[in-house]
Amino acid sequence: MALDDMRPIQERCSNCSFCKWIPFDKQQSLRFAVACPSIGYYSWNTNSARGRMQMGRALSAGDIGYTEKAVEIIHSCLSCGACDVSCKICRYNMEPLENNMELKADAVSKGHILPVQAEMMESLKAEKTLIRGAKKADRTAWAKGLGIKDLTKEHADVMFFAGCKYSYDEKLQPLAREAAKLLLDAGTDLGFLAEAEMCCSGRAWQMGFFGEFKAHAENNIALIKKAGVKTIVTPCSDCYHAFKRLYAQLGLDVEVLHIVEFVERLINEGKIKFTKSLDIKVTYHDPCHLGRQGEPYVPWSGKEKKIRNQIHTWDPPRPRYNGAYGIYDAPRNILKAIPGVELVEMERIKEYAWCCGAGGGCSETDKKLSEWTASERITEANTTGADVLVTACPWCKSNLSGACGEDGKSIEVADLLELVRKAM
Amino acid sequence: MALDKEILRAFAAVVGEANVSDDPAICENYRTAAHQSSAHYGPYYHWTPTPLAVIMPGSTKEVQGVIKLCNKYELQFKASTSFWSVHGYITSDRAVQIDMRRMCFLEIDEKNMIATVGPVVTHAQLHAEAIKHGLCCNIPGVGCSCSVVANTSGWGGPGPSSPYTGNGNENLLCMEWVLPDGRIITTGSAAMGAGWFSAEGPGPEQRGLLRGGRGLCGELGICTKMSVKLSPWAGPKTLTTVGKPPAYRVQLPDNFRYHTICFPDWDNWAGAMMALGDADIVFTGHRQFSMFGRDIKAAMLRIITDPDKQLADITALNELPEVQEHSKSIKIELNITLMGQTPEDLAWKEAALDEILTQFHGWKDAWSEEKENNEWLMTYFVRMGHKNLNYVLCGSYEGCFGLNGANLVKSAQYAEKAYALKREWEEKDTFFAKVGGDCSMGGLSSLGGAGGPMLWEFFAHFDGMDPKSVEGTRKFIAEQSSRFQAENKLGPEFCYNCAAQRKPDAHGFSQEEHNEMFVNAPQPYPMVYQWKIRELFNPNHEKVSGSYYQTLDPEYLKKVRGM
Numbered sequence: 001m002a003l004d005d006m007r008p009i010q011e012r013c014s015n016c017s018f019c020k021w022i023p024f025d026k027q028q029s030l031r032f033a034v035a036c037p038s039i040g041y042y043s044w045n046t047n048s049a050r051g052r053m054q055m056g057r058a059l060s061a062g063d064i065g066y067t068e069k070a071v072e073i074i075h076s077c078l079s080c081g082a083c084d085v086s087c088k089i090c091r092y093n094m095e096p097l098e099n100n101m102e103l104k105a106d107a108v109s110k111g112h113i114l115p116v117q118a119e120m121m122e123s124l125k126a127e128k129t130l131i132r133g134a135k136k137a138d139r140t141a142w143a144k145g146l147g148i149k150d151l152t153k154e155h156a157d158v159m160f161f162a163g164c165k166y167s168y169d170e171k172l173q174p175l176a177r178e179a180a181k182l183l184l185d186a187g188t189d190l191g192f193l194a195e196a197e198m199c200c201s202g203r204a205w206q207m208g209f210f211g212e213f214k215a216h217a218e219n220n221i222a223l224i225k226k227a228g229v230k231t232i233v234t235p236c237s238d239c240y241h242a243f244k245r246l247y248a249q250l251g252l253d254v255e256v257l258h259i260v261e262f263v264e265r266l267i268n269e270g271k272i273k274f275t276k277s278l279d280i281k282v283t284y285h286d287p288c289h290l291g292r293q294g295e296p297y298v299p300w301s302g303k304e305k306k307i308r309n310q311i312h313t314w315d316p317p318r319p320r321y322n323g324a325y326g327i328y329d330a331p332r333n334i335l336k337a338i339p340g341v342e343l344v345e346m347e348r349i350k351e352y353a354w355c356c357g358a359g360g361g362c363s364e365t366d367k368k369l370s371e372w373t374a375s376e377r378i379t380e381a382n383t384t385g386a387d388v389l390v391t392a393c394p395w396c397k398s399n400l401s402g403a404c405g406e407d408g409k410s411i412e413v414a415d416l417l418e419l420v421r422k423a424m
Numbered sequence: 425m426a427l428d429k430e431i432l433r434a435f436a437a438v439v440g441e442a443n444v445s446d447d448p449a450i451c452e453n454y455r456t457a458a459h460q461s462s463a464h465y466g467p468y469y470h471w472t473p474t475p476l477a478v479i480m481p482g483s484t485k486e487v488q489g490v491i492k493l494c495n496k497y498e499l500q501f502k503a504s505t506s507f508w509s510v511h512g513y514i515t516s517d518r519a520v521q522i523d524m525r526r527m528c529f530l531e532i533d534e535k536n537m538i539a540t541v542g543p544v545v546t547h548a549q550l551h552a553e554a555i556k557h558g559l560c561c562n563i564p565g566v567g568c569s570c571s572v573v574a575n576t577s578g579w580g581g582p583g584p585s586s587p588y589t590g591n592g593n594e595n596l597l598c599m600e601w602v603l604p605d606g607r608i609i610t611t612g613s614a615a616m617g618a619g620w621f622s623a624e625g626p627g628p629e630q631r632g633l634l635r636g637g638r639g640l641c642g643e644l645g646i647c648t649k650m651s652v653k654l655s656p657w658a659g660p661k662t663l664t665t666v667g668k669p670p671a672y673r674v675q676l677p678d679n680f681r682y683h684t685i686c687f688p689d690w691d692n693w694a695g696a697m698m699a700l701g702d703a704d705i706v707f708t709g710h711r712q713f714s715m716f717g718r719d720i721k722a723a724m725l726r727i728i729t730d731p732d733k734q735l736a737d738i739t740a741l742n743e744l745p746e747v748q749e750h751s752k753s754i755k756i757e758l759n760i761t762l763m764g765q766t767p768e769d770l771a772w773k774e775a776a777l778d779e780i781l782t783q784f785h786g787w788k789d790a791w792s793e794e795k796e797n798n799e800w801l802m803t804y805f806v807r808m809g810h811k812n813l814n815y816v817l818c819g820s821y822e823g824c825f826g827l828n829g830a831n832l833v834k835s836a837q838y839a840e841k842a843y844a845l846k847r848e849w850e851e852k853d854t855f856f857a858k859v860g861g862d863c864s865m866g867g868l869s870s871l872g873g874a875g876g877p878m879l880w881e882f883f884a885h886f887d888g889m890d891p892k893s894v895e896g897t898r899k900f901i902a903e904q905s906s907r908f909q910a911e912n913k914l915g916p917e918f919c920y921n922c923a924a925q926r927k928p929d930a931h932g933f934s935q936e937e938h939n940e941m942f943v944n945a946p947q948p949y950p951m952v953y954q955w956k957i958r959e960l961f962n963p964n965h966e967k968v969s970g971s972y973y974q975t976l977d978p979e980y981l982k983k984v985r986g987m
Contacts, residue, residue: 011889012819015456016812017506017569024548024568024809025672028662030530033549043480043525044445045507046453058452070449089670090812092727092735093819305736308720309854310818310887313736324668324731351669 003056003106006099008304010057012312019049019083019096022352032347032380035082037355037373038073046073049083049096056103071112074103076366078359078373079206080288081323085351088322093312104208104360116365117207124212128198130361134168140194142166142173146180149191151227156191158183159229161243163236164199165394172394178421179235179259186271188262196223202242202289207361214250217242221252235259235417237393241289248297258290260392260416264330267337274423277340282419283386284331284343285377285400286353287393292323323351331392331416338423344384346377354380356396363399374403381411388412390419425517427476431497435479435520438489443480443526451475454521456510458930459820459888463510465922466901467822467886469894470930472513475521482526484600484608484648490522491645492606500968503646505544505571511922512574515932515970524571527648532557536621538597540651543573550652551807552662560657562589565710565867565881567811577635577647584710584805586870587701588763589655593635597623600649601634604962604969612651620651633957643973644961658765663807666799668731673799674806679764680707681774682802684789685781686757690836693756696784697832700760701874703780705773707763708805709868714757715814715821715883717859718843722750725791728813729800735817750791757789758868761805817857820888822897823881823918824905825864832869832878838912839864839879845908846884855896857885881918925972932971942976943984951976 021027022035034040038047045051055073058064077100084097107113113121120130127136142162149156160183166176183190201216224232232254234240244256257265266272286292298319305315328350335343348354357363357373377400381389389411391397401413427446435444445451451474459467476499481487487503494501500519504512507523514521524543530550531540534557539550548568550561564575564583572592575581577599581592589595598612598620609615611630613622623631634644658679665672687693700706716724723741727733733741741747762777764770781787792801804810814821825842839862847861863883869876884900887893906917924941926932933941942951955975958965969975981987 008889011457012815012887014812014815014819015460015508016567016815017508018812021546021548021569023669023672024546025663025665025674025803025807027548027552027809030528030545030549030553033546033552039525043443043523044450044453044478045523045525046450050507051453054453054455055449064448064452067447067449069445069447073449085669089672090810090816092816306887307736307739308858309850310857310885310890310893311735311738312818312887313734313738315736317734317736320734322669322731 001098001102003102004060006056006102007060009094009099010053013050013053013094014091015050017048017050018086018089021086022082022348023086023089026352028347032354035086035352037078037080037357037369037376038076040376041369041372042076044073047076049087049100052077052100052103053096056099059106066107066110066112071107071114074107074112075114075117075207076362076369077104078355078357078362080355080359081293082288082352082355084321085292085323088320092320101208105210108208108210114365117361120361120364121204121209121212124199124201124204124216129164129168130199130201130203131164131168132364134164139167139197142176143180143192146177146184148180148184150194151191151229152194152196154191155228157189157229158191158231158233159224159227160190160192161197161200161232161234161239162192163234163239163394165236165398169394169398172398175394175415175417176235179417182272182417182421183233183262186266191227191229193223193227200239200242202238202246203361205242205246206359207365213246217247217250221247221250224252224254229254231255231257233257233259233262235394237287237290237294238395241293244294245297258294258327258392260330260334261327263420264333267334272420272424274337274339276423278338278419278423279340280387281342281344281385282335282388282390283346283381283384284335284349285356285381285389285391285396286328286350287391287396288353288355288359290392291326291328291353292351294326295321295323296325326351334416334420335390338419341419344386346380346384348380356391356399358395358399363395370399371403374399375409378403378409378411382409386411388414390414390416392416425476431493432477434493435477435490438493439479439481439486443482444477446477450478454478454507454513454523456507456513457888458510458926458928459822459894460510462814462821462823463922463926464823464919465926466919466928467820467894467898468928468930469891470928472510472930473515473517473519475514475519478521478523480523480526484602487602487646487648488606488608491602491604494520495604495606495964498964498968500970502970503543505574506546506569508570510926510930511578511972515926515972522646532559533621534559536619537654538621538651539654540620540649541572542649543571543647545572546570547572547575548807548809554654555657555659555663556661558657559654560589561652561654562586562592562595563808564592568808569811572652573647573650576650576652582867582870583808584708584712584867587706587709587868590653591870595653596631596635597621597651597653598625599634599647601645601647603645604965614651643970644958656765658763665803670810671729671731671800672803673796674803675799676802676806679767679770680802681762681770682792682798682805683760683777684754684757684792684801685760685777685786686754686789687784687786688756690756690839692784692786694833694836696780696786697758697868697878698874699780699783700868703776705762705776706760706868708761710759710805711757711864711866711879712759715863715865715881716817717857718755718862719751719860722747722754728810729797753789753791759801759805761802818885818887821883821885822901824884824901825882825909825918831875833875835877835879835914838914842882842908845904849900849904853896855886855893856900859885924974935966935975935977938971938975939977939980942974943981948976948981948987952978952981
């Protein structure tokens with residue numbers, strides 16, 4: 001697809017503004033009714049998916065060119081997909097998220113990128129990670145002494161993929177170790193790509209660098225195929241989305257599990273047993289790329305077909321990603337299984353959850369937007385009376401933790417795995 | 425055309441640099457296609473003009489500052505919030521768009537049953553906040569995504585719940601309004617500092633001046649705050665929904681009921697509509713899903729209530745015998761919800777409904793009574809959060825025929841003839857969707873009481889990006905449905921409801937054009953009266969004004985007709 005191919009969708013947007021808000025049936029207050037952080041923060045109509053439809057059309061038609069403001073706005077989309085869910089409450093022939101992504105890709109392909117993005121891509125090229133300043137040589141530091149198999153040298157059924165954030169963030173490295181230990185202790189035949197591991201490049205895709213993403217993904221797919229693993233387990237929601245949805249489009253055909261799915265399975269099989277009661281009240285933040293964007297990939301190739309003169313359908317019917325089948329139950333089931341944990345929900349959850357602010361690379365490229373988005377989530381978590389805000393993604397944990405302490409807002413932010421280990 | 429940088433700086437001084445922009449990337453997004461969002465002035469493939477700048481004021485004071493600058497520099501302005509309807513967009517090439525999104529506040533006064541809201545608050549948000557206090561609001565037929573202030577000040581605001589809550593305009597209490605000359609006025613009891621509870625205040629009734637019967641669509645300045653009346657709500661404090669998207673279902677207590685009530689013919693249907701009005705038992709009443717078309721509405725109901733189905737399933741679903749039976753059952757119908765304040769109240773309303781059904785040979789549709797279907801249907805009408813389904817088939821529609829000009833008894837007599845004409849053209853050509861003729865939708869009449877107009881929005885679904893589809897639909901309306909309306913004395917064509925407000929090229933009319941349009945009207949004085957009001961309020965009214973406010977120059981009337 002290219003931006004020009006989105007023209008029918010752009011022109012058929014009915015301007016309803018559903019994309020700005022969480023589904024109306026789900027709204028419980030004025031305070032937490034907004035779905036799209038980009039318009040929530042900047043307020044311009046242009047920042048919404050509806051505005052991005054119009055911008056895409058105008059750029060394609062040559063009505064406008066790329067201005068500095070256009071480039072800023074295009075890259076201020078967190079790729080969280082909240083607009084997509086809300087739009088599809090009523091529309092069956094619109095793809096707002098896809099349009100947002102094609103808009104980014106078009107800008108990138110024409111050189112309209114942000115300076116920080118250039119640095120990130122340079123890092124991806126040189127150090128195989130989008131985290132600026134990180135060195136490839138340090139990537140496996142978190143795994144030292146764990147005894148995980150090196151899949152480039154020996155076989156294992158399950159590949160553990162820590163991802164860049166867990167691998168390089170010193171505060172998060174212990175969590176990666178805990179996650180791997182959890183699996184090893186449960187008797188999992190576990191390996192990792194060791195020195196050969198590199199970024200999944202999902203965030204490159206989220207920023208619209210489709211070419212770089214593809215090249216990187218194909219290298220990873222070759223390594224994974226060579227290793228012959230049956231299952232990939234990752235504790236990172238961005239990596240999960242990359243493997244599950246994006247790599248699948250490029251031919252990766254192995255089971256992909258987020259660690260919460262694997263842990264739920266181990267709990268059900270009796271391989272994880274809890275011995276301690278935590279006595280805490282928690283609320284759960286659904287990561288966008290595990291939740292609404294965590295739906296399985298369904299191969300499709302087809303074209304538009306009008307039936308009954310003018311009704312738009314696709315032939316064959318196109319998979320309809322609207323967040324209905326994201327990963328929502330597994331983390332909640334784990335929380336329910338931990339003794340002494342009371343789960344209280346925020347207003348915006350599951351397929352209509354508010355983004356943590358790190359999506360689309362915005363934690364690097366648009367810090368103010370990213371910090372505000374995280375801060376909004378902390379406020380929302382505070383209204384539940386929870387002691388701990390639990391999540392299942394290192395980017396979410398990092399971004400949400402960073403927003404604590406501002407304006408008197410504070411809550412302990414924890415990865416779900418931390419609670420699991422504490423209760424074992 | 426570009427805005428002088430000095431003017432831009434002047435706006436920035438009022439609202440802050442971050443809240444004004446003339447960047448093409450911003451301005452381009454404050455345009456819309458004229459055919460989009462059912463503007464009801466005809467489907468045309470033209471775009472509204474590009475604003476010279478977009479300005480986002482954050483307070484009434486800032487709105488005042490912006491308007492004063494618009495006057496100084498002779499710029500037309502138009503305020504909007506949701507930017508759904510084409511009516512919220514500018515109408516001339518020398519205009520700025522005012523985006524009210526920063527003005528977001530809401531306060532509920534439970535004791536006095538009122539809400540005070542800022543421009544960006546939608547009906548969904550007002551409803552969500554009101555039910556926490558045991559109150560609810562009118563949600564207009566356009567759906568809960570639209571702004572309370574825009575709909576209530578700019579339009580009439582009838583909706584499915586209007587028989588219970590009243591229309592939007594009937595619920596309007598006090599307003600804070602920045603006039604075109606920059607003066608800020610407050611109306612009703614708020615003008616006396618007595619609170620925002622009553623529309624009555626010092627001096628003449630200002631609602632009539634500022635919004636009139638139908639609403640101004642934002643021509644006489646900008647409404648920055650208003651209070652609206654709320655109604656008792658006998659439901660829970662939050663809507664708890666279950667189900668996968670998009671088929672969310674709210675589970676309401678037993679004092680809420682939903683039914684699709686059906687009738688063997690239009691005579692019985694019309695009789696029942698009047699009886700329902702007389703009995704005063706309805707919480708929401710609407711002929712809604714007929715908008716999809718008689719031949720596919722049963723299939724569409726299955727699609728929108730099942731997260732795994734999509735539009736491509738229409739064909740296969742229509743083959744199923746149960747769908748065909750269901751289609752027959754709901755051919756002539758009304759979607760109705762009842763809300764009982766007590767169990768006895770609900771029992772009485774159910775009994776009254778049953779009696780009306782017996783009297784008019786009606787029945788309750790069995791599919792709609794099934795638990796999950798019933799819950800979904802209830803959800804639809806309680807919050808009206810799925811109204812963009814209006815556009816689901818093709819992306820655009822326009823309301824043709826418009827059987828609203830007559831009372832429901834008369835329009836019901838002509839319904840099948842109108843459907844047959846549309847069906848004939850669905851078969852004859854391909855420009856609009858072939859869905860079975862009958863696409864007429866409308867609320868249980870709350871206009872003029874029971875027996876008022878219904879069946880008013882008769883959908884013609886077309887593809888907005890296909891010029892042939894747009895033009896074919898336009899031609900059908902101009903040549904077929906308009907003729908049908910005139911021949912049968914059914915009142916004005918619905919599609920041209922707003923035809924005097926904006927031209928086919930999406931620009932506004934000039935005063936000269938409006939003069940020509942209205943000078944030979946049977947009753948030209950209302951437009952003269954409006955000219956005088958605008959003259960009073962708008963210092964630039966002859967140089968810069970819009971055609972949403974319909975005026976006739978008294979001098980021109982005198983010259984042409986000697987009146």
